[in-house]
Amino acid sequence: MSKTKIAIVQLTRIGDVIQTFQAAKQLKLDHPGTSLTLIARRDMAHGLDFLLSEVFDNIFYLDIRDFISHKDSKLKDCLGSISEYIEKINGLELDLLVNLSFNKSSSYLATLINAKNKMGIRRNEVNQLAIHDKWSQYVYSSIMNSTLNPFNLVDIFKYTLGAKTYEPSYVESPRENKIIVHPFASTRKKRWGTHKWVDLLHKALKDNPGFDLHIVGAKNDEQDALKLVEAPALQEFSHRIHNETGLNSIEQTHALLSRAKLLVCHDSMVSHLAAVTQTPTVVLSLGTVRPAETTPYQHNVLNIAPRRSCFPCQAETACELLPCHKDISHQMAGQIVSAILQEQTLDRSFFEKEVSPFYLNSVSVFAPHFSEMGMELIDITEAAQTADDAFKAFYRIIWSFYLRGVDAAYPLPNLSPESASTLYEHQKGCSNLFELYGFGMKYSKSIIEEAKKNEPKVSKIQEYIAKLSEVDQLASLTKGTYPHLKPIIDFFFVNKANASGNNIIEITESNLLSFHEARNLTQIMFDLINKTVGPSLQNSSVKDNSNDSKKDVEV
């Protein structure tokens, strides 16, 4: 029997390539007979060759310099080079192509490559974006546009690829008294300034005299690393600080991490590399970072994140004062670093006894928990959850049920009064949405009935299509009033836009199913909110409210 041949397109950054490697490794463990091919940008993946070759049978690097080789290149030759590149991949006769990146280039590449089946974004023959599998529709609608995704990216990649098991195996290995520090990140929003790092490193070195500190980073981080090592406050420890910024290859950094007892960093490629080496890691999440999505996929990680309504922010949101940077105190981060190095248990009693409530009020300290639901983050300070936390928990239940068929039992969240109030408000949104999707079903059925008649009236069908358009517009307005319902609304908008079918009846039947599923998920969301905010606030169901809702929704 011949091997199943799968190719993965991953055209984003190094961290995403590492996360793809982690998911693909699991797939290979589950299905050792599968032949795996990776297509990635050369500058993002070549440095990871030593890892990628463990899992991938073939690697195709993408580099524009291979297509436009010199200044006198002609377009015909460039297109010819692209065609040769594609032909080489097509020579593999792929069974499945999975595009795990969601950018324009990857959509064109996935269109050009032949495969018996395709997943992820690509283009149809008239250059419209096409996303046919539900996990990719989920990523496109929820990850690209919302901060309420509860799943780790590695889990999403695994689910998309069909990897069965979920828990990374842990192998204990001997480690030296080294602390690795990667105090850099791709944007200013995602990283502390030098002075905060100086304060943290001073505390870590002072409290842990038996440890040396290694600073790692890329060539373009060298200036910032110098500011750090030359800081007057750190001079007394200079003999214990090793600045390796710009000196190490990724493979050398991987080897260093393999021997170290701890990595302290922001969200970055190095944090994901430490997940591969299973190095205990403390991540300081700031700015646009979404801990649920990007926490390094391993057991030994703590992710410290601000508890602030504007966190995580959007990349395009301007922010000069960076208040979330002040939410994480260097004192508390230093206490956590020392506790890990001294092998203390970090649980609620540790935080109650050792850490000032003043520092804890503004942060969550997340630890991973692996289960059938994938990697979940648990706030080990056990503080009351925010409305965002609660909705992420609900969405974990809803999407696991809908996309994976996993019926999960999950403890209802412990809410602050403000969060309970936000949830309560969203019950009304659920009622409106439930009714809107009911109208969607009604008009979809009307289109199907009319189209199946011997002499269908086009004007009738157009009238019903206009009604469906109104349903979409009103659902979009609902997002503005009830932003926590955005993931359901956006998912089903994308799902309907990619409805399968070759004629109006088949496409409308797909849409009818979408409206039906959307309505069911809205009902589940209502029930989850109702159970959580409890009898003290409200004790009714969506159906009970539907008469009241009709006052607000008219289609």
Added chain:
Amino acid sequence: MSIQEEIHKAMKDLSNSSKKGGESHMLSSEDFSLLLLTSLIEDEGENVKN
């Protein structure tokens, strides 16, 4: 004609053909190769030698 001018012209031709053909204009493999090339240039423009 430089490569940039060639790409600019080819993209303009593709855009005009799409406008004429409307939603029914089917793109060829060569069209998608051109779109991929253009998109890669957008992504990594600094690497392109003029």
